[in-house]
Amino acid sequence: xxxxxxxxxxxxxxxxxxxxxxxxxxxxxxxxxxxxxxxxxxxxxxxxxxxxxxxxxxxxxxxxxxxxxxxxxxxxxxxxxxxxxxxxxxxxxxxxxxxxxxxxxxxxxxxxxxxxxxxxxxxxxxxxxxxxxxxxxxxxxxxxxxxxxxxxxxxxxxxxxxxxxxxxxxxxxxxxxxxxxxxxxxxxxxxxxxxxxxxxxxxxxxxxxxxxxxxxxxxxxxxxxxxxxxxxxxxxxxxxxxxxxxxxxxxxxxxxxxxxxxxxxxxxxxxxxxxxxxxxxxxxxxxxxxxxxxxxxxxxxxxxxxxxxxxxxxxxxxxxxxxxxxxxxxxxxxxxxxxxxxxxxxxxxxxxxxxxxxxxxxxxxxxxxxxxxxxxxxxxxxxxxxxxxxxxxxxxxxxxxxxxxxxxxxxxxxxxxxxxxxxxxxxxxxxxxxxxxxxxx
Amino acid sequence: xxxxxxxxxxxxxxxxxxxxxxxxxxxxxxxxxxxxxxxxxxxxxxxxxxxxxxxxxxxxxxxxxxxxxxxxxxxxxxxxxxxxxxxxxxxxxxxxxxxxxxxxxxxxxxxxxxxxxxxxxxxxxxxxxxxxxxxxxxxxxxxxxxxxxxxxxxxxxxxxxxxxxxxxxxxxxxxxxxxxxxxxxxxxxxxxxxxxxxxxxxxxxxxxxxxxxxxxxxxxxxxxxxxxxxxxxxxxxxxxxxxxxxxxxxxxxxxxxxxxxxxxxxxxxxxxxxxxxxxxxxxxxxxxxxxxxxxxxxxxxxxxxxxxxxxxxxxxxxxxxxxxxxx
Numbered sequence: 001x002x003x004x005x006x007x008x009x010x011x012x013x014x015x016x017x018x019x020x021x022x023x024x025x026x027x028x029x030x031x032x033x034x035x036x037x038x039x040x041x042x043x044x045x046x047x048x049x050x051x052x053x054x055x056x057x058x059x060x061x062x063x064x065x066x067x068x069x070x071x072x073x074x075x076x077x078x079x080x081x082x083x084x085x086x087x088x089x090x091x092x093x094x095x096x097x098x099x100x101x102x103x104x105x106x107x108x109x110x111x112x113x114x115x116x117x118x119x120x121x122x123x124x125x126x127x128x129x130x131x132x133x134x135x136x137x138x139x140x141x142x143x144x145x146x147x148x149x150x151x152x153x154x155x156x157x158x159x160x161x162x163x164x165x166x167x168x169x170x171x172x173x174x175x176x177x178x179x180x181x182x183x184x185x186x187x188x189x190x191x192x193x194x195x196x197x198x199x200x201x202x203x204x205x206x207x208x209x210x211x212x213x214x215x216x217x218x219x220x221x222x223x224x225x226x227x228x229x230x231x232x233x234x235x236x237x238x239x240x241x242x243x244x245x246x247x248x249x250x251x252x253x254x255x256x257x258x259x260x261x262x263x264x265x266x267x268x269x270x271x272x273x274x275x276x277x278x279x280x281x282x283x284x285x286x287x288x289x290x291x292x293x294x295x296x297x298x299x300x301x302x303x304x305x306x307x308x309x310x311x312x313x314x315x316x317x318x319x320x321x322x323x324x325x326x327x328x329x330x331x332x333x334x335x336x337x338x339x340x341x342x343x344x345x346x347x348x349x350x351x352x353x354x355x356x357x358x359x360x361x362x363x364x365x366x367x368x369x370x371x372x373x374x375x376x377x378x379x380x381x382x383x384x385x386x387x388x389x390x391x392x393x394x395x396x397x398x399x400x401x402x403x404x405x406x407x408x409x410x411x412x413x414x415x416x417x418x419x420x421x422x423x424x425x426x427x428x429x430x431x432x433x434x435x436x437x438x439x440x441x
Numbered sequence: 442x443x444x445x446x447x448x449x450x451x452x453x454x455x456x457x458x459x460x461x462x463x464x465x466x467x468x469x470x471x472x473x474x475x476x477x478x479x480x481x482x483x484x485x486x487x488x489x490x491x492x493x494x495x496x497x498x499x500x501x502x503x504x505x506x507x508x509x510x511x512x513x514x515x516x517x518x519x520x521x522x523x524x525x526x527x528x529x530x531x532x533x534x535x536x537x538x539x540x541x542x543x544x545x546x547x548x549x550x551x552x553x554x555x556x557x558x559x560x561x562x563x564x565x566x567x568x569x570x571x572x573x574x575x576x577x578x579x580x581x582x583x584x585x586x587x588x589x590x591x592x593x594x595x596x597x598x599x600x601x602x603x604x605x606x607x608x609x610x611x612x613x614x615x616x617x618x619x620x621x622x623x624x625x626x627x628x629x630x631x632x633x634x635x636x637x638x639x640x641x642x643x644x645x646x647x648x649x650x651x652x653x654x655x656x657x658x659x660x661x662x663x664x665x666x667x668x669x670x671x672x673x674x675x676x677x678x679x680x681x682x683x684x685x686x687x688x689x690x691x692x693x694x695x696x697x698x699x700x701x702x703x704x705x706x707x708x709x710x711x712x713x714x715x716x717x718x719x720x721x722x723x724x725x726x727x728x729x730x731x732x733x734x735x736x737x738x739x740x741x742x743x744x745x746x747x748x749x750x751x752x753x754x755x756x757x758x759x760x761x762x763x764x765x766x767x768x
Contacts, residue, residue: 086732086733087728087732090518090731090732090735091518091732093518093519094518094519114519114735115519116519198621200621200622269624269627270606270607270622270624270627271606271607272605272606272607277607280607280608282607401735402734404733404734405733405734408729408733412717412718415715415716415717416717419629419716419717421629421717
């Protein structure tokens with residue numbers, strides 16, 4: 001067949017057909033609205049991104065089945081991997097048709113910063129006011145409105161000092177007397193560090209987070225230092241970074257951290273994440289949240305560990321809650337089944353039973369006041385540390401819409417300083433400038 | 442299917458030849474002169490091509506138009522398009538320091554990964570070709586090809602274990618020889634070469650398969666004549682194999698350059714761009730901009746610029762490396 005398509009015909013097809021097909025596609029994108037499709041049994045979908053809360057689905061599944069049976073409904077519970085959850089949720093919310101009715105995420109960010117959540121009905125909100133531990137309020141009650149309550153697997157009330165008592169004894173330190181100030185922390189780390197013949201660290205005194213899956217991880221692990229020196233990542237109240245992220249307090253905190261990796265070399269830059277280092281006996285101390293109480297025995301059953309409050313810097317205020325890890329279920333604000341979703345949460349998630357059972361399965365700390373009186377909480381080896389954390393939380397919550405971008409940039413500065421690529425001042429000055437631009441954009 | 446036949450059967454109307462302008466005669470008259478059977482054949486041709494055309498339109502062409510649209514508006518993943526912003530977002534993307542540094546990282550990655558992949562796959566293909574004296578060539582080909590069909594996520598996790606600074610296989614082996622451990626993925630200087638090793642391992646089998654097909658197509662007589670003329674094996678390789686393999690080398694190098702420039706999975710799974718953004722490739726940056734920072738229009742603008750760059754690079758590469766080969 002000798003006849004060929006002419007160039008002009010080809011161009012016509014190549015330009016007009018896509019253009020014609022794009023228009024309806026764009027119109028479709030511009031006006032998405034989820035609608036109720038059938039009058040039969042309603043199906044609620046819940047996506048859980050807090051997969052480290054291993055007890056959530058175990059506890060929720062029978063409760064959901066019971067609730068569904070009495071409400072002529074069905075509930076589909078799905079775990080979505082933490083690493084991809086932002087992508088999956090953004091894609092779902094873009095289409096709206098496939099968006100979940102309920103999604104378990106970092107509540108302060110998704111509800112406060114991104115504004116994608118439905119506020120809690122008044123009756124349920126009044127119950128939360130009475131039943132949830134007060135320290136958690138800034139994370140879940142945003143601009144005076146409740147959006148969520150902790151999922152029983154949230155990493156609160158902030159990080160604790162986790163240390164290995166056997167390592168303490170080995171170097172002549174008393175496990176009953178952990179470091180109480182930052183300078184003591186450094187001194188202890190020096191004593192606990194072990195090296196080989198070449199001087200390379202075989203066991204770090206303290207595990208610093210210098211690398212990780214997301215910048216957010218590095219930033220949040222630096223926050224206990226930053227806050228105990230009186231610094232801030234940025235000022236959530238004024239939306240300012242310049243003069244805050246690079247304040248003298250912030251620089252002092254980062255300068256202190258670099259002593260572990262550069263000056264005294266008591267934290268290894270060759271080992272992995274702090275929890276893995278600690279579990280593999282490659283580090284004797286680390287800062288980690290209270291869920292280590294359950295996580296360490298599950299993952300490293302032979303490792304001994306004890307807890308202490310975060311040592312004091314220039315202030316005795318702990319970081320407490322910070323908005324970057326306040327997990328909780330949210331109801332999608334465009335879901336046509338919002339009322340049903342709230343009823344589901346009211347009867348299942350937000351019960352003292354679900355709160356306590358989830359916490360016990362994963363080693364987390366419950367959020368309902370009544371559960372703080374439970375045997376489980378009172379018997380925890382970190383009970384006194386938890387009490388201390390509650391009374392020393394400084395209550396700052398980072399909920400700016402660009403929190404991910406801001407913490408990535410801030411974390412880059414922390415990395416630069418910890419790895420010795422820049423001085424703490426230079427790293428934070430540049431970060432403050434860049435973050436200011438992000439905040440203003 | 443009757444309507445299909447009806448549509449195919451009806452010939453195009455034939456205008457009188459004297460009504461067609463002379464300039465158009467060559468072009469239009471071709472259609473005019475076609476017999477009804479030929480017209481039907483032509484339309485059938487379009488029908489057969491339609492699924493492929495539709496696929497290309499839906500998956501490649503329309504997204505490009507959509508990207509342009511995306512960059513012209515404020516856009517939230519939750520609320521859809523907002524106000525018209527013109528070229529502001531495109532200008533922001535052009536002036537984004539992190540974007541250009543991630544592009545540079547991708548370019549460095551190409552330099553580490555592509556030449557190594559090409560050389561090693563060519564050597565492996567030569568070693569497994571019919572002229573090679575090696576035994577078990579079929580098995581070797583299968584072994585080389587296995588990583589191609591392995592999930593990239595699984596590959597990344599296997600290599601994460603191999604590269605682990607504390608208990609990974611590579612550092613354990615180095616330790617046995619009294620060598621210091623290498624911070625494979627945790628140092629700014631070693632992270633890109635380490636990712637390139639993973640890339641080479643994954644891509645080697647695919648490139649080798651293409652080179653093997655090319656090698657099998659080179660007539661044996663050329664080598665026999667060269668041998669009679671006293672050519673050594675390496676001379677035959679340089680003077681016969683390489684020139685005659687040019688189409689395959691061009692194709693593989695274009696595929697690999699594009700593939701390496703677009704690398705996302707490996708740094709996403711293994712390092713997420715760290716340490717210090719040393720492995721933040723341009724696609725990873727676009728991904729984060731879209732899905733972690735919720736800046737869809739900015740990510741769209743970055744993707745558009747990247748698309749144009751890849752197009753230019755490919756055209757230049759084609760122009761510089763293609764040679765007409767006949768045998």
